[in-house]
Amino acid sequence: MHTQHHWITTPLTADLLRGALDLERTEHGVLPHRLPAWARAQYPDGQLAMAESQPSGVRLVFRTRATAVELDTRPTKREYTGAPPRPDGVYELLVDGRLAGRGSVKDGNTLTIDMATGSAELRTGPAGTVRFDGLPGDDKDVEIWLPHNETTELVALRTDAPVDPAPDRGRRVWLHHGSSISHGSDAAGPTGIWPAVAASLAGVELVNLGLAGSALLDPFTARTLRDTPADLISLKIGINVVNADAMRVRAFTPAVHGFLDTIREGHPDVPLLVVSPILCPIHEDTPGPSAPDLDHLSDGQLRFVAMGDPAETAAGKLTLRVVRDELARVVAQRAKEDPHLYYLDGLRLYGEADHEELPLPDQLHPDAATHRRIGERFAEQVFAADGAFGPAAHR
Template sequence: MTDWITTPIDARILRGALELERTERGLLPHRLPAPVRQRYPDPRLLMAESQPSGVRLVFRTAATAVELDVLPTKVVYQGLPPRPASVFDLLVDGRPAGRAGVDGGNVRTIDMSAQTSDLTPGPHGTLRFDGLPGEPKDVEIWLPHDETTELVALRTDAPVEPVPDRGRRVWLHHGSSISHGSAASHPTGTWPALAAARAGVDLVNLGLGGNALLDPFVARTMRDVPADLISVKLGINVANTDLMRLRAFAPAVHGFLDTIRDGHPDTPLLVVSPILCPAQENTPGPLMPEFEGNRMSFRALGDPSDPTRLTLTAIRDELARIAEQRTAEDPNLHYLDGLTLYGAADFDEVPHPDGLHPNDAGHRRIGERFAERVFGAAGPFAAREE
């Protein structure tokens, strides 16, 4: 019988979350602070920020077995087949060492057409990894990027301590569902996680599915988060929600960047435009889901003849113009065309399954290219000798 040691879960062993909420069952990691959640209680925003993309338990231990009690909230889309089970990734000394899921949990049923959801409560489950090496090692358990997960209890068969500071730079990133990790099959397979692993940096992922909307509260959040490197991948959610016209877009981008600069005046700051999405390259939103049997895709409904409406082509042009304008006074601001990460040739080779979100192969391609172009020796986030 295993002699378990229970370790309190707190900020010392949890990375990637901005806040921990005490619940009836345990702790709920959040990626936006409480004042934001209270002022802007939009259900889609609250669901996205509570899904712990990039959040992981990180500790040092000689344990050969680890158990984690969790309460997941699984998402089911009305009229579509059940989504693949969300999983937890285990890393030992930075290398993949296991993957597992849990049974039980709450179930949130979403009707995409009606934009409604219902929650059915359920029991917590237990995640177990065993057969680990018996010597001291760094252990990381990455939480599911697309499934709200309350942390109930952590048990090991040897003591746990926080991992000491290894001097890794902190990369703060904000983007849409693609940055959040939609359609990736596991949490370390999202493109930001892949890029962070290749670059050897600590990721704080503020990718918010459907909610990269130039909201001032996100910029203020980023302003206040300690970071060595910052990137913002902007545009596609503004287009597919048909949120604003061209006249409003540029001031909103400037205001967003100004706010980040209030807290990070000299930090390398990268603006990234959208990757390819054929449905919206030259057609404005709104973007609406369409169902063909068990398959969901998306169609843009806007008028392409209206020059005031935002397409992805117009957004890339405007972001490039804004970046060029600002770099005259801000040499630490940089721009990256999203088509260099994933363009037309990539869509031919590894198309988005739903026309909008990349699959694992797409995430891998984007992450590898981002690491090379941004963290590489000639990139804006290259490590510089002091």
């Protein structure tokens, strides 16, 4: 049975949230977004809308003596026609930086997606509650990391002691942009996505703009990165451009330059790291698009296949090898004038030997163990004393 608590309800305001760039007022509460409203308006795409509203890296952060915390939310669950049900999104509670609880909200809306036709249907449902109990009764920093892969409308925060915004600990802010792999794909929980693993090991504040299916060098994303305060910036570029078959070399290389130019307008001296794609065998030498392998969907497995023709690389179609070569060349060229620009080959985070040991279950996305490995490797290499984001990195 639950102890009787005298609940205090605290308004859900921006000063309690980290990792969100915009808070949309809704009928029942607030919806955190990872792209501002003006950027979302420039291309009202279903995949982008879903990705940027999934609060990867977004957390409630406060200081309190509370021993019990309740959060009411209205999540949006995803179902794929013909595929097995997806697990509920995971909320993770950290006390003074250490994992102290996990939970889920069963209720909420349901978005049913038909991978064969691309259609989607939204069914609305009620809000639910995730509860954390038995916390120590002294002053502490509490973080509730929201599910990285489940759109989450925040309805109410209740505690049995008053809540204050957490003080600024003076940690460097790391702004990261990438694809579904950076978004968190098949990680086990929101603190298990590789950027969160790396940020925790390095002691930095993460703002994660990993956007599943949507790291497409969009100018509005570059302007968002330009306008977001940050001490360190990294960009993981390539897999989405290939698997969307979005551009050829002729468009890709100038788009990369333009993306970097825009970020530099707002952050002229910030350490800026370009990371090329991790190993993905289906696209190393075969262009996109990638498509769901509908043959395997009926036996409950979602897998992806590359639909392009390797012969078309001669005509400028992109593969991961082509992308890595172009990114290395662009960064080497620009670094002559830009001493704070760096390059990391994604194969140093996950390459052939890793794939032998930890293959990509759906041919595209890393699993939970691989997220941890990529996060640890990134922290070791990039936040090392001599790394791009090392303590000696320009501030």
